Amino acid sequence: MAKLRITNDIRRCRFDADEMTQKALAEAVGVTRQTIIAIENAKYSPSLELAFQIAALFGKPLSEVFTFNPDPD
Template sequence: MGKLRITNNIRRLRFDADEMTQKELAEKVGVTRQTIVAIENAKYSPTLELAILISRVFGEPLEKVFDIQDAS
């Protein structure tokens, strides 16, 4: 199995949630805005705990917020 890459739909979900800012999302899940930026840009993979918290903010299943793809 090759290297895996986690992608996400956070930017779209934020827009659909009354254009929630990165800062607002960060405050809701207890991280910095920079962490949300890094996750959105696929520069950082969140912990399972953080991924679940983010999905709960949007009221969506984990699979609708995050996806895993083969990067090779």
Template sequence: MTDLQIGNHLRKLRFLKGEMTQAQLSKNVGVTRQTIVALETSRYAPSLELAMKLACVFDCGVDDLFFWINLEDAKSKYSSDGQ
């Protein structure tokens, strides 16, 4: 099975939305700032409900906000860069 991780455009969209802070975003969706930090660093995968709330804040689709990162491809890319 392919090793996948959920990536996102949260940080970029926060800045495009008037440089919204993590604290402001967390208040808008009802989570802690630490949850936003964990989401932005891909250490936490959101529930469907949270993903939809975040998409509403940024007026976009969930699939415009979140995407898959294939970790196998990323590992092979970084290991071949040094050759």
């Protein structure tokens, strides 16, 4: 299975946001907790809209939460 080319710092952002739970983040952006888990574990890449929503929730630019790795090897 190919590695995803998008990585993230959602877990760190949640920790910095008073240790926000995955459930609280999921509810705030309108997805399931399982979706947040999959994104955090790089098993799923969020839509662009969802990525922007997550970054905005943490008050950070998209590039501080998500990183595009053009060459995942």
